[in-house]
Amino acid sequence: MGSEGSAAVAQPATTEVVRLEDVHKRFGDNHVLDGVDLTVDSQQVFVVIGPSGSGKSTLLRCINLLEPIQQGRIFFEGEEITRKGANASAIRQRIGIVFQQFNLFPHLKAIDNVTLAARRVKKMPRGKANERARELLGKVGLEEKAASFPHQLSGGQQQRVAIARALMMEPQLMLFDEVTSALDPELVGEVLVVMRDLAQSGMTMVVVTHEMQFAREVGDRLVFMDEGRIVEEGKPADVLSNPREERTRQFLRRSLQLAPLEDLSIEEGGNE
Amino acid sequence: MSVLASFDWSYIWERREVLAEGLKVTFELAAIGIAGAFVVGLLLGAARAYRIPVISQLAGIYVELIRNTPILVQIFLIAYGLPKATKSLQFEFFTVACVALVLWGGAFNTENFRAGFEAVPKRYNEAALALGFGRIRTFLNISLPIGGRIALPSSINTYISVFKNTALMTAISVEELTNVAKQSIDLDFRTWEMIAVLAVTYLTLVWTLSALIRLLERRLALPEER
Numbered sequence: 001m002g003s004e005g006s007a008a009v010a011q012p013a014t015t016e017v018v019r020l021e022d023v024h025k026r027f028g029d030n031h032v033l034d035g036v037d038l039t040v041d042s043q044q045v046f047v048v049i050g051p052s053g054s055g056k057s058t059l060l061r062c063i064n065l066l067e068p069i070q071q072g073r074i075f076f077e078g079e080e081i082t083r084k085g086a087n088a089s090a091i092r093q094r095i096g097i098v099f100q101q102f103n104l105f106p107h108l109k110a111i112d113n114v115t116l117a118a119r120r121v122k123k124m125p126r127g128k129a130n131e132r133a134r135e136l137l138g139k140v141g142l143e144e145k146a147a148s149f150p151h152q153l154s155g156g157q158q159q160r161v162a163i164a165r166a167l168m169m170e171p172q173l174m175l176f177d178e179v180t181s182a183l184d185p186e187l188v189g190e191v192l193v194v195m196r197d198l199a200q201s202g203m204t205m206v207v208v209t210h211e212m213q214f215a216r217e218v219g220d221r222l223v224f225m226d227e228g229r230i231v232e233e234g235k236p237a238d239v240l241s242n243p244r245e246e247r248t249r250q251f252l253r254r255s256l257q258l259a260p261l262e263d264l265s266i267e268e269g270g271n272e
Numbered sequence: 273m274s275v276l277a278s279f280d281w282s283y284i285w286e287r288r289e290v291l292a293e294g295l296k297v298t299f300e301l302a303a304i305g306i307a308g309a310f311v312v313g314l315l316l317g318a319a320r321a322y323r324i325p326v327i328s329q330l331a332g333i334y335v336e337l338i339r340n341t342p343i344l345v346q347i348f349l350i351a352y353g354l355p356k357a358t359k360s361l362q363f364e365f366f367t368v369a370c371v372a373l374v375l376w377g378g379a380f381n382t383e384n385f386r387a388g389f390e391a392v393p394k395r396y397n398e399a400a401l402a403l404g405f406g407r408i409r410t411f412l413n414i415s416l417p418i419g420g421r422i423a424l425p426s427s428i429n430t431y432i433s434v435f436k437n438t439a440l441m442t443a444i445s446v447e448e449l450t451n452v453a454k455q456s457i458d459l460d461f462r463t464w465e466m467i468a469v470l471a472v473t474y475l476t477l478v479w480t481l482s483a484l485i486r487l488l489e490r491r492l493a494l495p496e497e498r
Contacts, residue, residue, distance in 0.1 A: 092404045
Protein backbone atom coordinates (compact mmCIF):
# COMPACT_ATOMS: atom_id res chain seq x y z
CA MET A 1 0.00 0.00 0.00
CA GLY A 2 1.30 3.48 -0.85
CA SER A 3 2.43 5.65 2.02
CA GLU A 4 0.90 8.84 0.70
CA GLY A 5 -2.72 9.81 1.03
CA SER A 6 -3.94 6.29 1.71
CA ALA A 7 -3.32 6.40 5.46
CA ALA A 8 -6.36 8.53 6.19
CA VAL A 9 -8.60 6.31 4.07
CA ALA A 10 -7.36 3.08 5.60
CA GLN A 11 -8.20 4.14 9.14
CA PRO A 12 -11.72 3.79 10.47
CA ALA A 13 -13.26 7.17 11.23
CA THR A 14 -13.47 6.52 14.95
CA THR A 15 -9.75 6.16 15.70
CA GLU A 16 -8.63 8.56 18.36
CA VAL A 17 -5.85 10.94 17.25
CA VAL A 18 -5.42 13.24 20.23
CA ARG A 19 -6.49 12.86 23.84
CA LEU A 20 -5.91 15.31 26.66
CA GLU A 21 -6.31 14.11 30.26
CA ASP A 22 -6.62 16.73 33.00
CA VAL A 23 -4.10 19.09 31.39
CA HIS A 24 -2.93 22.02 33.51
CA LYS A 25 -0.72 24.85 32.27
CA ARG A 26 0.40 27.78 34.38
CA PHE A 27 2.37 30.89 33.49
CA GLY A 28 3.41 32.00 36.97
CA ASP A 29 0.20 32.54 38.91
CA ASN A 30 -1.87 32.52 35.74
CA HIS A 31 -3.73 29.24 35.37
CA VAL A 32 -4.04 29.21 31.57
CA LEU A 33 -5.26 25.63 31.25
CA ASP A 34 -7.18 24.41 34.28
CA GLY A 35 -7.84 20.72 33.86
CA VAL A 36 -8.69 20.24 30.19
CA ASP A 37 -9.98 16.86 28.96
CA LEU A 38 -10.77 16.32 25.31
CA THR A 39 -10.58 13.72 22.57
CA VAL A 40 -10.17 14.39 18.85
CA ASP A 41 -11.05 11.52 16.52
CA SER A 42 -9.53 10.76 13.14
CA GLN A 43 -10.81 12.91 10.26
CA GLN A 44 -12.66 15.09 12.71
CA VAL A 45 -12.70 18.88 12.51
CA PHE A 46 -12.55 19.94 16.14
CA VAL A 47 -13.35 23.62 16.64
CA VAL A 48 -12.34 25.61 19.72
CA ILE A 49 -13.98 28.96 20.42
CA GLY A 50 -13.82 31.31 23.36
CA PRO A 51 -12.77 34.78 24.47
CA SER A 52 -9.15 35.83 24.15
CA GLY A 53 -7.11 34.72 27.13
CA SER A 54 -9.28 31.65 27.58
CA GLY A 55 -6.37 29.31 26.78
CA LYS A 56 -7.29 28.31 23.21
CA SER A 57 -3.91 29.11 21.65
CA THR A 58 -2.03 27.65 24.60
CA LEU A 59 -4.02 24.45 24.13
CA LEU A 60 -2.72 24.09 20.57
CA ARG A 61 0.83 24.99 21.58
CA CYS A 62 0.74 22.31 24.27
CA ILE A 63 -0.47 19.67 21.81
CA ASN A 64 2.59 20.13 19.58
CA LEU A 65 4.87 20.55 22.60
CA LEU A 66 5.79 24.20 22.07
CA GLU A 67 4.66 24.70 25.67
CA PRO A 68 5.39 22.21 28.46
CA ILE A 69 2.46 21.33 30.72
CA GLN A 70 2.59 21.15 34.51
CA GLN A 71 0.08 18.39 35.08
CA GLY A 72 -1.91 15.84 33.12
CA ARG A 73 -1.13 13.85 29.98
CA ILE A 74 -1.43 14.32 26.24
CA PHE A 75 -1.70 11.35 23.87
CA PHE A 76 -1.11 11.51 20.14
CA GLU A 77 -1.93 8.42 18.07
CA GLY A 78 -1.94 6.35 21.23
CA GLU A 79 1.48 7.49 22.40
CA GLU A 80 1.90 9.66 25.48
CA ILE A 81 3.84 12.62 24.08
CA THR A 82 4.12 14.45 27.39
CA ARG A 83 6.18 11.67 28.98
CA LYS A 84 9.79 12.35 29.89
CA GLY A 85 12.23 11.64 27.07
CA ALA A 86 9.65 11.90 24.26
CA ASN A 87 11.27 12.96 20.99
CA ALA A 88 9.64 16.36 20.48
CA SER A 89 11.09 16.94 17.00
CA ALA A 90 9.86 13.59 15.71
CA ILE A 91 6.39 14.17 17.17
CA ARG A 92 6.15 17.71 15.75
CA GLN A 93 6.93 16.38 12.28
CA ARG A 94 3.63 14.50 12.44
CA ILE A 95 1.63 17.48 13.74
CA GLY A 96 1.31 20.53 11.49
CA ILE A 97 0.53 23.96 12.93
CA VAL A 98 -0.48 27.17 11.21
CA PHE A 99 -0.02 30.40 13.15
CA GLN A 100 -2.01 33.61 13.31
CA GLN A 101 1.00 35.60 12.06
CA PHE A 102 1.90 33.11 9.25
CA ASN A 103 5.58 33.06 10.37
CA LEU A 104 6.90 32.36 6.89
CA PHE A 105 10.69 32.50 6.78
CA PRO A 106 11.39 35.98 5.36
CA HIS A 107 14.66 35.04 3.63
CA LEU A 108 13.17 32.22 1.55
CA LYS A 109 10.93 32.09 -1.50
CA ALA A 110 7.48 30.56 -1.09
CA ILE A 111 8.59 27.23 -2.55
CA ASP A 112 11.69 27.08 -0.33
CA ASN A 113 9.55 27.88 2.69
CA VAL A 114 7.51 24.83 1.78
CA THR A 115 10.44 22.49 1.07
CA LEU A 116 12.96 23.54 3.74
CA ALA A 117 11.88 21.14 6.49
CA ALA A 118 11.42 18.23 4.09
CA ARG A 119 14.90 18.77 2.67
CA ARG A 120 16.73 19.45 5.94
CA VAL A 121 14.83 17.26 8.38
CA LYS A 122 13.55 14.43 6.17
CA LYS A 123 16.51 14.65 3.76
CA MET A 124 14.22 14.65 0.74
CA PRO A 125 16.16 15.42 -2.47
CA ARG A 126 15.54 18.94 -3.77
CA GLY A 127 14.02 17.83 -7.06
CA LYS A 128 11.47 15.58 -5.43
CA ALA A 129 10.74 18.19 -2.75
CA ASN A 130 10.15 20.91 -5.35
CA GLU A 131 7.80 18.65 -7.30
CA ARG A 132 5.73 17.89 -4.21
CA ALA A 133 5.81 21.55 -3.10
CA ARG A 134 4.46 22.67 -6.47
CA GLU A 135 1.59 20.21 -6.09
CA LEU A 136 0.78 21.60 -2.65
CA LEU A 137 1.09 25.21 -3.78
CA GLY A 138 -1.29 24.29 -6.59
CA LYS A 139 -3.70 22.86 -4.05
CA VAL A 140 -3.80 26.17 -2.17
CA GLY A 141 -4.07 28.07 -5.46
CA LEU A 142 -0.59 29.58 -5.47
CA GLU A 143 1.43 27.60 -7.98
CA GLU A 144 2.40 30.77 -9.86
CA LYS A 145 3.68 32.39 -6.63
CA ALA A 146 6.34 29.73 -5.99
CA ALA A 147 9.21 32.15 -6.66
CA SER A 148 7.77 35.04 -4.63
CA PHE A 149 9.19 36.11 -1.29
CA PRO A 150 6.77 36.35 1.64
CA HIS A 151 6.75 40.17 1.66
CA GLN A 152 5.55 40.13 -1.96
CA LEU A 153 2.44 38.16 -1.00
CA SER A 154 -0.80 39.31 0.60
CA GLY A 155 -1.67 38.08 4.07
CA GLY A 156 -4.10 35.54 2.66
CA GLN A 157 -1.50 34.24 0.23
CA GLN A 158 1.13 34.03 2.96
CA GLN A 159 -1.25 32.07 5.13
CA ARG A 160 -1.97 29.64 2.29
CA VAL A 161 1.78 29.13 1.76
CA ALA A 162 2.03 28.45 5.50
CA ILE A 163 -0.66 25.77 5.17
CA ALA A 164 1.21 24.19 2.25
CA ARG A 165 4.41 24.31 4.31
CA ALA A 166 2.76 22.41 7.14
CA LEU A 167 1.20 19.86 4.75
CA MET A 168 4.60 19.17 3.17
CA MET A 169 5.56 17.16 6.25
CA GLU A 170 2.51 14.91 5.69
CA PRO A 171 1.12 15.42 9.19
CA GLN A 172 -1.57 13.21 10.71
CA LEU A 173 -3.03 16.23 12.49
CA MET A 174 -3.26 19.92 11.64
CA LEU A 175 -3.58 22.68 14.24
CA PHE A 176 -4.94 26.08 13.19
CA ASP A 177 -4.35 28.95 15.61
CA GLU A 178 -6.70 31.81 14.71
CA VAL A 179 -5.28 31.72 11.21
CA THR A 180 -7.64 34.35 9.81
CA SER A 181 -7.51 36.81 12.70
CA ALA A 182 -4.64 38.85 11.26
CA LEU A 183 -6.17 39.07 7.79
CA ASP A 184 -8.13 41.84 6.12
CA PRO A 185 -11.79 40.78 5.94
CA GLU A 186 -11.78 40.23 2.17
CA LEU A 187 -8.83 37.81 2.44
CA VAL A 188 -10.42 35.57 5.08
CA GLY A 189 -12.50 33.58 2.59
CA GLU A 190 -9.62 32.25 0.50
CA VAL A 191 -7.97 30.75 3.59
CA LEU A 192 -11.21 29.26 4.93
CA VAL A 193 -11.86 27.62 1.55
CA VAL A 194 -8.46 25.93 1.66
CA MET A 195 -9.21 24.71 5.18
CA ARG A 196 -12.63 23.43 4.16
CA ASP A 197 -11.11 21.47 1.26
CA LEU A 198 -8.50 20.05 3.57
CA ALA A 199 -11.24 18.95 5.98
CA GLN A 200 -13.15 17.31 3.12
CA SER A 201 -10.01 15.41 2.11
CA GLY A 202 -10.12 13.71 5.51
CA MET A 203 -7.51 15.63 7.48
CA THR A 204 -7.89 15.62 11.25
CA MET A 205 -7.96 19.25 12.36
CA VAL A 206 -8.10 21.25 15.57
CA VAL A 207 -9.23 24.76 14.67
CA VAL A 208 -9.12 27.71 17.07
CA THR A 209 -11.22 30.38 15.41
CA HIS A 210 -13.64 33.27 15.70
CA GLU A 211 -15.27 32.35 12.38
CA MET A 212 -18.61 31.01 13.61
CA GLN A 213 -19.93 30.35 10.10
CA PHE A 214 -16.92 28.14 9.38
CA ALA A 215 -17.31 26.40 12.74
CA ARG A 216 -20.93 25.62 11.98
CA GLU A 217 -20.46 24.43 8.41
CA VAL A 218 -17.14 22.59 8.57
CA GLY A 219 -16.81 21.64 12.23
CA ASP A 220 -17.75 18.17 13.49
CA ARG A 221 -17.29 18.97 17.15
CA LEU A 222 -17.08 22.27 19.01
CA VAL A 223 -15.90 23.31 22.45
CA PHE A 224 -16.34 26.65 24.15
CA MET A 225 -13.45 27.53 26.46
CA ASP A 226 -13.28 30.17 29.14
CA GLU A 227 -10.66 30.81 31.82
CA GLY A 228 -8.72 27.68 30.96
CA ARG A 229 -11.66 25.31 31.17
CA ILE A 230 -13.96 23.69 28.67
CA VAL A 231 -17.34 25.18 29.49
CA GLU A 232 -19.44 23.42 26.88
CA GLU A 233 -18.94 20.82 24.20
CA GLY A 234 -21.14 19.44 21.45
CA LYS A 235 -22.10 19.52 17.79
CA PRO A 236 -21.30 22.98 16.40
CA ALA A 237 -24.87 23.73 15.34
CA ASP A 238 -26.22 22.71 18.77
CA VAL A 239 -23.75 24.74 20.80
CA LEU A 240 -23.97 27.79 18.56
CA SER A 241 -27.76 27.79 18.29
CA ASN A 242 -28.76 26.45 21.70
CA PRO A 243 -25.95 27.00 24.18
CA ARG A 244 -26.65 25.41 27.55
CA GLU A 245 -24.34 27.55 29.62
CA GLU A 246 -24.97 31.20 30.41
CA ARG A 247 -21.29 32.03 29.80
CA THR A 248 -21.47 30.55 26.30
CA ARG A 249 -24.66 32.47 25.55
CA GLN A 250 -23.02 35.69 26.71
CA PHE A 251 -19.96 35.09 24.54
CA LEU A 252 -21.97 34.22 21.45
CA ARG A 253 -24.30 37.16 21.91
CA ARG A 254 -21.33 39.52 21.87
CA SER A 255 -19.22 37.86 19.18
CA LEU A 256 -22.10 37.27 16.78
CA GLN A 257 -23.51 40.72 17.59
CA LEU A 258 -26.92 39.17 18.00
CA ALA A 259 -27.90 41.99 20.28
CA PRO A 260 -28.09 45.54 18.94
CA LEU A 261 -24.97 47.49 19.91
CA GLU A 262 -26.98 49.78 22.18
CA ASP A 263 -27.98 46.80 24.33
CA LEU A 264 -24.38 45.79 25.00
CA SER A 265 -22.31 47.32 27.75
CA ILE A 266 -18.55 47.38 28.18
CA GLU A 267 -18.86 45.96 31.69
CA GLU A 268 -20.75 42.83 30.67
CA GLY A 269 -18.14 40.14 30.11
CA GLY A 270 -15.44 42.68 30.76
CA ASN A 271 -12.71 40.04 30.72
CA GLU A 272 -13.09 39.47 27.01
CA MET B 273 54.02 75.62 -1.65
CA SER B 274 57.51 74.47 -0.87
CA VAL B 275 56.07 71.03 -0.18
CA LEU B 276 54.66 70.80 -3.67
CA ALA B 277 57.71 72.38 -5.29
CA SER B 278 60.08 69.88 -3.79
CA PHE B 279 57.69 66.89 -4.20
CA ASP B 280 59.73 64.14 -5.80
CA TRP B 281 57.59 61.67 -7.75
CA SER B 282 60.59 59.60 -8.72
CA TYR B 283 61.28 58.84 -5.06
CA ILE B 284 57.95 57.02 -4.81
CA TRP B 285 58.85 55.03 -7.93
CA GLU B 286 62.24 54.18 -6.44
CA ARG B 287 60.59 52.78 -3.32
CA ARG B 288 57.90 50.85 -5.23
CA GLU B 289 59.16 47.39 -4.40
CA VAL B 290 59.47 48.04 -0.69
CA LEU B 291 56.04 49.66 -0.65
CA ALA B 292 54.53 46.74 -2.56
CA GLU B 293 56.03 44.32 -0.03
CA GLY B 294 54.49 46.39 2.75
CA LEU B 295 51.14 46.43 1.03
CA LYS B 296 51.25 42.65 0.71
CA VAL B 297 51.81 42.29 4.46
CA THR B 298 48.95 44.73 5.09
CA PHE B 299 46.66 42.56 2.97
CA GLU B 300 47.75 39.40 4.78
CA LEU B 301 47.09 40.98 8.17
CA ALA B 302 43.71 42.31 7.06
CA ALA B 303 42.61 39.00 5.54
CA ILE B 304 43.55 37.00 8.63
CA GLY B 305 42.12 39.67 10.94
CA ILE B 306 38.78 39.87 9.12
CA ALA B 307 38.40 36.10 8.71
CA GLY B 308 39.27 35.56 12.37
CA ALA B 309 36.94 38.33 13.53
CA PHE B 310 34.14 36.69 11.53
CA VAL B 311 34.65 33.26 13.10
CA VAL B 312 35.17 34.55 16.66
CA GLY B 313 32.23 36.94 16.38
CA LEU B 314 29.91 34.28 14.98
CA LEU B 315 30.73 31.67 17.63
CA LEU B 316 30.88 33.95 20.66
CA GLY B 317 27.96 36.05 19.41
CA ALA B 318 25.86 32.88 19.28
CA ALA B 319 27.11 31.84 22.73
CA ARG B 320 26.09 35.25 24.08
CA ALA B 321 22.71 35.36 22.37
CA TYR B 322 21.73 31.85 23.49
CA ARG B 323 23.32 32.24 26.93
CA ILE B 324 25.42 29.11 26.68
CA PRO B 325 26.68 28.70 30.24
CA VAL B 326 30.30 29.58 31.06
CA ILE B 327 31.21 30.43 27.45
CA SER B 328 28.69 33.27 27.46
CA GLN B 329 30.05 34.78 30.67
CA LEU B 330 33.68 34.43 29.57
CA ALA B 331 32.83 35.99 26.21
CA GLY B 332 31.18 38.88 28.05
CA ILE B 333 34.32 39.58 30.04
CA TYR B 334 36.47 39.31 26.91
CA VAL B 335 34.27 41.79 25.02
CA GLU B 336 34.37 44.28 27.88
CA LEU B 337 38.17 43.99 28.20
CA ILE B 338 38.77 44.61 24.51
CA ARG B 339 36.18 47.33 24.02
CA ASN B 340 37.31 49.35 27.01
CA THR B 341 41.07 49.39 26.43
CA PRO B 342 43.08 51.00 23.61
CA ILE B 343 44.08 48.53 20.92
CA LEU B 344 47.68 49.73 21.18
CA VAL B 345 47.75 48.62 24.82
CA GLN B 346 46.37 45.23 23.74
CA ILE B 347 49.10 44.94 21.11
CA PHE B 348 51.82 45.75 23.66
CA LEU B 349 50.32 43.32 26.14
CA ILE B 350 50.47 40.47 23.64
CA ALA B 351 53.85 41.49 22.19
CA TYR B 352 55.75 42.33 25.40
CA GLY B 353 53.58 41.43 28.41
CA LEU B 354 52.74 37.79 27.73
CA PRO B 355 56.37 36.73 26.99
CA LYS B 356 57.33 38.19 30.38
CA ALA B 357 54.74 35.98 32.04
CA THR B 358 55.82 32.81 30.30
CA LYS B 359 58.33 32.12 27.56
CA SER B 360 55.87 29.81 25.84
CA LEU B 361 53.79 32.85 24.90
CA GLN B 362 56.55 34.48 22.88
CA PHE B 363 55.57 34.78 19.22
CA GLU B 364 56.82 36.46 16.09
CA PHE B 365 55.49 39.98 15.78
CA PHE B 366 53.52 39.08 12.65
CA THR B 367 51.70 36.43 14.68
CA VAL B 368 51.19 38.91 17.51
CA ALA B 369 49.68 41.36 15.02
CA CYS B 370 47.27 38.71 13.70
CA VAL B 371 46.22 37.67 17.20
CA ALA B 372 45.66 41.30 18.21
CA LEU B 373 43.56 42.04 15.13
CA VAL B 374 41.45 38.90 15.53
CA LEU B 375 40.91 39.55 19.25
CA TRP B 376 39.94 43.16 18.63
CA GLY B 377 37.66 42.53 15.65
CA GLY B 378 36.27 39.39 17.28
CA ALA B 379 35.15 41.33 20.36
CA PHE B 380 33.29 43.95 18.37
CA ASN B 381 31.87 41.29 16.07
CA THR B 382 30.67 39.24 19.05
CA GLU B 383 28.43 42.16 19.93
CA ASN B 384 27.35 42.60 16.29
CA PHE B 385 26.32 38.96 15.95
CA ARG B 386 24.77 38.81 19.44
CA ALA B 387 22.55 41.74 18.53
CA GLY B 388 21.74 40.13 15.16
CA PHE B 389 20.72 36.80 16.64
CA GLU B 390 18.70 38.45 19.39
CA ALA B 391 16.82 40.49 16.78
CA VAL B 392 15.49 37.36 15.02
CA PRO B 393 11.79 37.25 15.92
CA LYS B 394 11.06 34.24 18.13
CA ARG B 395 8.11 33.25 15.98
CA TYR B 396 10.40 32.16 13.13
CA ASN B 397 12.26 29.81 15.45
CA GLU B 398 8.95 28.50 16.69
CA ALA B 399 7.76 27.87 13.15
CA ALA B 400 10.93 25.86 12.52
CA LEU B 401 10.58 23.87 15.75
CA ALA B 402 6.98 23.13 14.83
CA LEU B 403 8.15 21.68 11.50
CA GLY B 404 10.37 19.24 13.35
CA PHE B 405 13.69 21.08 13.28
CA GLY B 406 15.94 20.44 16.28
CA ARG B 407 17.65 23.32 18.08
CA ILE B 408 20.89 23.17 16.10
CA ARG B 409 19.14 22.84 12.75
CA THR B 410 16.88 25.76 13.69
CA PHE B 411 19.97 27.85 14.39
CA LEU B 412 21.69 26.87 11.14
CA ASN B 413 18.65 27.24 8.89
CA ILE B 414 16.77 30.13 10.51
CA SER B 415 18.66 32.16 13.12
CA LEU B 416 21.96 32.17 11.23
CA PRO B 417 20.70 33.35 7.85
CA ILE B 418 18.27 35.88 9.32
CA GLY B 419 20.40 37.10 12.26
CA GLY B 420 23.56 37.11 10.16
CA ARG B 421 21.89 39.44 7.70
CA ILE B 422 20.69 41.72 10.49
CA ALA B 423 24.27 41.82 11.83
CA LEU B 424 25.81 42.52 8.44
CA PRO B 425 25.94 46.35 8.35
CA SER B 426 27.54 46.67 11.77
CA SER B 427 29.97 43.81 11.20
CA ILE B 428 31.06 45.42 7.93
CA ASN B 429 32.09 48.50 9.87
CA THR B 430 34.13 46.25 12.16
CA TYR B 431 35.92 44.65 9.18
CA ILE B 432 36.81 48.08 7.80
CA SER B 433 38.19 49.09 11.20
CA VAL B 434 40.23 45.88 11.32
CA PHE B 435 41.71 46.81 7.95
CA LYS B 436 42.67 50.29 9.15
CA ASN B 437 44.02 48.93 12.43
CA THR B 438 46.72 47.02 10.51
CA ALA B 439 48.59 50.35 10.38
CA LEU B 440 49.02 50.20 14.17
CA MET B 441 51.32 47.22 13.78
CA THR B 442 54.02 49.76 12.97
CA ALA B 443 54.32 49.98 16.76
CA ILE B 444 55.68 46.41 16.93
CA SER B 445 57.80 46.69 13.76
CA VAL B 446 55.66 44.50 11.51
CA GLU B 447 56.69 45.39 7.96
CA GLU B 448 53.27 46.46 6.75
CA LEU B 449 52.57 49.44 4.50
CA THR B 450 52.59 52.19 7.14
CA ASN B 451 55.77 50.85 8.68
CA VAL B 452 57.76 50.64 5.45
CA ALA B 453 56.62 54.15 4.56
CA LYS B 454 57.74 55.41 7.95
CA GLN B 455 61.10 53.71 7.52
CA SER B 456 61.54 55.56 4.25
CA ILE B 457 60.74 58.83 5.99
CA ASP B 458 63.27 58.12 8.72
CA LEU B 459 65.88 57.16 6.14
CA ASP B 460 65.47 59.81 3.45
CA PHE B 461 63.27 62.49 5.04
CA ARG B 462 60.86 62.24 2.11
CA THR B 463 57.94 62.82 4.48
CA TRP B 464 55.29 64.21 2.11
CA GLU B 465 55.91 61.67 -0.61
CA MET B 466 55.29 58.82 1.78
CA ILE B 467 52.33 60.46 3.53
CA ALA B 468 50.80 60.93 0.09
CA VAL B 469 51.33 57.28 -0.76
CA LEU B 470 49.73 56.20 2.52
CA ALA B 471 46.77 58.53 2.19
CA VAL B 472 45.99 57.62 -1.41
CA THR B 473 46.50 53.88 -0.89
CA TYR B 474 44.38 53.60 2.26
CA LEU B 475 41.66 55.84 0.88
CA THR B 476 41.44 53.84 -2.34
CA LEU B 477 41.51 50.49 -0.61
CA VAL B 478 39.01 51.29 2.12
CA TRP B 479 36.69 52.94 -0.38
CA THR B 480 36.88 49.94 -2.68
CA LEU B 481 36.46 47.52 0.19
CA SER B 482 33.44 49.44 1.48
CA ALA B 483 31.87 49.60 -1.98
CA LEU B 484 32.37 45.88 -2.54
CA ILE B 485 30.97 44.97 0.83
CA ARG B 486 27.97 47.30 0.44
CA LEU B 487 27.27 45.56 -2.85
CA LEU B 488 27.45 42.21 -1.09
CA GLU B 489 25.28 43.61 1.70
CA ARG B 490 22.57 44.59 -0.74
CA ARG B 491 22.66 41.16 -2.36
CA LEU B 492 22.46 39.41 1.01
CA ALA B 493 19.89 41.69 2.63
CA LEU B 494 16.54 40.20 3.62
CA PRO B 495 14.32 40.34 0.52
CA GLU B 496 11.95 42.93 1.97
CA GLU B 497 14.82 45.35 2.60
CA ARG B 498 16.49 45.17 -0.78
